[in-house]
Amino acid sequence: MRIVEVRENTLPLSSPGQNAVIDFSEMTVSVVALMTDQVRGGRPVVGFGFNSNGRYGQGGLLRERFIPRLLRADPRTLLDEAGRLDPARTWGVLMRNEKPGGHGDRAVAVGILDMAVWDALAKLEEMPLNQLLAKRHAGVAADRVWVYAAGGYYYPGKDLDKLRAEMRRYLDLGYTTVKMKIGGASLAEDRQRVEAVLSVLPPGGALAVDANGRFDLERALAYGEMLSDYDIYWYEEPCDPLDFETHAAVARRYPGRIATGENLLSTADARNLIRYAGLRPDRDVLQMDPALSYGLVEYLRTLDMLGESGWSLRQCVPHGGHQLSLGIASGLGLAGSESYPGVFEPFGGFADEYPVQDGYVRLPASPGIGLEEKAALYPILRDLIA
Amino acid sequence: MRIVEVRENTLPLSSPGQNAVIDFSEMTVSVVALMTDQVRGGRPVVGFGFNSNGRYGQGGLLRERFIPRLLRADPRTLLDEAGRLDPARTWGVLMRNEKPGGHGDRAVAVGILDMAVWDALAKLEEMPLNQLLAKRHAGVAADRVWVYAAGGYYYPGKDLDKLRAEMRRYLDLGYTTVKMKIGGASLAEDRQRVEAVLSVLPPGGALAVDANGRFDLERALAYGEMLSDYDIYWYEEPCDPLDFETHAAVARRYPGRIATGENLLSTADARNLIRYAGLRPDRDVLQMDPALSYGLVEYLRTLDMLGESGWSLRQCVPHGGHQLSLGIASGLGLAGSESYPGVFEPFGGFADEYPVQDGYVRLPASPGIGLEEKAALYPILRDLIA
Numbered sequence: 001m002r003i004v005e006v007r008e009n010t011l012p013l014s015s016p017g018q019n020a021v022i023d024f025s026e027m028t029v030s031v032v033a034l035m036t037d038q039v040r041g042g043r044p045v046v047g048f049g050f051n052s053n054g055r056y057g058q059g060g061l062l063r064e065r066f067i068p069r070l071l072r073a074d075p076r077t078l079l080d081e082a083g084r085l086d087p088a089r090t091w092g093v094l095m096r097n098e099k100p101g102g103h104g105d106r107a108v109a110v111g112i113l114d115m116a117v118w119d120a121l122a123k124l125e126e127m128p129l130n131q132l133l134a135k136r137h138a139g140v141a142a143d144r145v146w147v148y149a150a151g152g153y154y155y156p157g158k159d160l161d162k163l164r165a166e167m168r169r170y171l172d173l174g175y176t177t178v179k180m181k182i183g184g185a186s187l188a189e190d191r192q193r194v195e196a197v198l199s200v201l202p203p204g205g206a207l208a209v210d211a212n213g214r215f216d217l218e219r220a221l222a223y224g225e226m227l228s229d230y231d232i233y234w235y236e237e238p239c240d241p242l243d244f245e246t247h248a249a250v251a252r253r254y255p256g257r258i259a260t261g262e263n264l265l266s267t268a269d270a271r272n273l274i275r276y277a278g279l280r281p282d283r284d285v286l287q288m289d290p291a292l293s294y295g296l297v298e299y300l301r302t303l304d305m306l307g308e309s310g311w312s313l314r315q316c317v318p319h320g321g322h323q324l325s326l327g328i329a330s331g332l333g334l335a336g337s338e339s340y341p342g343v344f345e346p347f348g349g350f351a352d353e354y355p356v357q358d359g360y361v362r363l364p365a366s367p368g369i370g371l372e373e374k375a376a377l378y379p380i381l382r383d384l385i386a
Numbered sequence: 387m388r389i390v391e392v393r394e395n396t397l398p399l400s401s402p403g404q405n406a407v408i409d410f411s412e413m414t415v416s417v418v419a420l421m422t423d424q425v426r427g428g429r430p431v432v433g434f435g436f437n438s439n440g441r442y443g444q445g446g447l448l449r450e451r452f453i454p455r456l457l458r459a460d461p462r463t464l465l466d467e468a469g470r471l472d473p474a475r476t477w478g479v480l481m482r483n484e485k486p487g488g489h490g491d492r493a494v495a496v497g498i499l500d501m502a503v504w505d506a507l508a509k510l511e512e513m514p515l516n517q518l519l520a521k522r523h524a525g526v527a528a529d530r531v532w533v534y535a536a537g538g539y540y541y542p543g544k545d546l547d548k549l550r551a552e553m554r555r556y557l558d559l560g561y562t563t564v565k566m567k568i569g570g571a572s573l574a575e576d577r578q579r580v581e582a583v584l585s586v587l588p589p590g591g592a593l594a595v596d597a598n599g600r601f602d603l604e605r606a607l608a609y610g611e612m613l614s615d616y617d618i619y620w621y622e623e624p625c626d627p628l629d630f631e632t633h634a635a636v637a638r639r640y641p642g643r644i645a646t647g648e649n650l651l652s653t654a655d656a657r658n659l660i661r662y663a664g665l666r667p668d669r670d671v672l673q674m675d676p677a678l679s680y681g682l683v684e685y686l687r688t689l690d691m692l693g694e695s696g697w698s699l700r701q702c703v704p705h706g707g708h709q710l711s712l713g714i715a716s717g718l719g720l721a722g723s724e725s726y727p728g729v730f731e732p733f734g735g736f737a738d739e740y741p742v743q744d745g746y747v748r749l750p751a752s753p754g755i756g757l758e759e760k761a762a763l764y765p766i767l768r769d770l771i772a
Contacts, residue, residue, distance in 0.1 A: 026483050028450070055485065057450070058446070059450060060445060060446005060447050060448075060449065060450050061446050064442070064443070097413075100626050100649055101599075101626075101627040101628055101649025101650060101651065101655075102441065103490050104488040104489050104491050104493065105491040106491050107490065213485075242486070242654035242657075242658060244662075263486055263487030268626060268628035269487075269628065271628075272658065275630075276658070276661075276662055
């Protein structure tokens with residue numbers, strides 16, 4: 001088994017509308033094809049990977065550092081004793097000559113290649129990723145995974161009617177839990193927005209809110225107080241993701257669920273969150289995104305760290321809305337996975353054949369992560385290896 | 387005043403020999419030229435910047451994200467009320483549409499451009515950078531800055547004689563404090579290496595040691611105990627730079643000076659170091675590298691944070707061995723700056739006309755950071771704008 005070529009392409013990301021956090025007109029995504037010399041079902045095995053939502057494509061780092069390093073390595077150093085592609089050893093090769101600390105774009109670039117490695121491995125083993133992970137970790141893959149609809153962005157001219165209509169669309173798509181942005185307006189306006197969304201939720205429906213790390217302590221506490229007047233599913237990223245002291249102060253005062261972690265791109269950073277941010281293992285939600293944080297190899301280390309720290313994997317709901325997180329959630333027994341209906345297309349979202357039902361989505365039985373099961377994504381993958 | 391063009395070139399970094407931390411044969415450096423429409427002394431004003439030692443060139447991020455974002459911005463958003471180039475506003479433009487957290491390669495890329503912005507600003511003001519900084523911060527620039535020689539790398543065939551000879555060369559160059567790597571050999575061998583270097587130091591000479599973050603707690607403590615048998619100037623990066631708990635445990639047991647920070651690439655990370663790593667403001671040394679961590683604009687925030695946390699700027703000795711850190715050390719009153727004789731050439735090192743004397747180096751009087759005062763570097767800068 002050897003990797004014969006790795007191709008990369010950086011594409012603009014088309015998303016409808018605007019949001020107050022990131023101007024999507026600038027946003028890009030890198031997609032890679034990791035081409036092997038193996039054949040399954042009469043076709044060459046190719047693993048695909050891409051970066052997750054919210055960070056940029058990494059064509060520069062991939063072409064300048066990581067793809068050349070991978071292709072220069074002795075192919076045997078990428079395999080386990082049985083001669084199978086070994087994601088952990090491949091990861092070690094990718095991270096040769098990299099210093100500790102500085103977990104940023106590099107984590108995204110390595111995550112893209114790691115996704116392609118796992119996709120290739122699952123295809124080589126002729127199993128869906130979730131089944132492969134369950135087998136390796138002596139568990140049983142869940143048939144379906146809880147997902148929630150992340151949206152509720154601010155944009156000019158978006159009034160309460162439009163916000164309610166957006167949320168009704170998510171409910172009509174089969175979601176039961178929806179998420180909206182807060183902090184881009186005054187607290188009084190945001191209270192109205194929260195009430196507007198709550199008013200359209202059916203029985204059993206739930207609303208989470210996301211401040212995108214923008215509050216200082218005073219505003220985080222003021223919002224916490226406002227949110228305590230309602231039944232809110234979680235309060236996400238009240239403050240800067242690395243300001244653990246402010247997180248801890250919010251956690252002491254806000255009795256509800258706090259969610260955070262999507263902007264911590266390494267096990268070392270996640271460990272500091274667990275150590276210092278005052279989060280409560282009985283309720284809070286950890287959203288580290290495997291694709292953004294050095295891939296599944298590093299995420300497995302993060303999950304080990306969580307276990308050693310007394311946290312259940314049922315507190316994990318990874319960020320990103322992509323099938324890698326979905327497969328991990330199913331295979332390793334996480335609580336669920338994010339979803340961004342209509343955003344981050346065609347990379348986000350799940351297999352076409354399985355619509356969301358009652359807040360859950362099923363996983364395809366095809367080998368790999370299942371990226372080929374999205375008709376809008378497939379041509380991009382096919383073009384890359386044409 | 388407007389920026390008319392930004393050019394970037396990524397170069398291989400030639401360094402003699404090998405070291406155990408980073409294989410320098412892979413190492414690259416990005417150099418940028420920020421070309422303005424202004425003229426001083428009959429010549430167009432151009433600011434130059436490059437990335438510091440130990441991290442890779444950032445051509446990809448610069449060309450894909452940061453240079454286009456800078457050139458797309460309304461030129462007036464880069465200026466202060468008096469119409470002067472404003473590094474902080476320029477920094478804000480560079481960081482538009484970037485999410486919090488994930489402080490890695492992006493911090494290096496922005497640092498490169500920030501260096502060029504400060505170089506251009508000082509040239510526009512017709513002042514050396516250290517004088518400009520002293521003026522802006524109501525201080526007096528130091529005539530000379532303490533520097534130490536970082537070396538003592540491991541490489542195959544390097545015995546104690548060669549290690550002693552290397553250190554004698556640094557002393558002959560005018561340094562009084564030298565630094566060597568530890569942790570790449572057994573503790574017993576490293577004890578011999580430490581004793582060998584101590585044996586060649588003159589009266590008033592000093593030895594610092596650097597573990598490059600490679601120890602777990604047990605080994606960090608064992609080395610601390612060994613080092614306590616000697617008069618060691620500082621014990622650098624005993625453990626992973628983000629493992630603040632291990633740092634704190636070492637600081638409780640090791641009475642001598644601990645130095646760390648070069649792998650913390652943002653104010654947010656540096657603040658967590660100060661909050662959680664148990665470092666002692668009366669002795670420990672902070673080595674955050676302005677060039678690697680979003681540039682001087684962010685480093686000024688880090689220095690403000692240190693002041694608010696009860697730390698003196700005299701505890702700061704920035705990593706990197708480049709003239710930006712030297713100019714900051716002089717202009718803002720830091721304790722000193724690193725130096726890598728013969729490594730990171732021709733980007734590292736100081737103005738040719740001022741050799742190191744008694745452990746100190748003087749700064750040139752020419753406008754800007756002084757990069758043109760290095761004959762080996764000047765052709766690279768000149769070629770970029772040719």
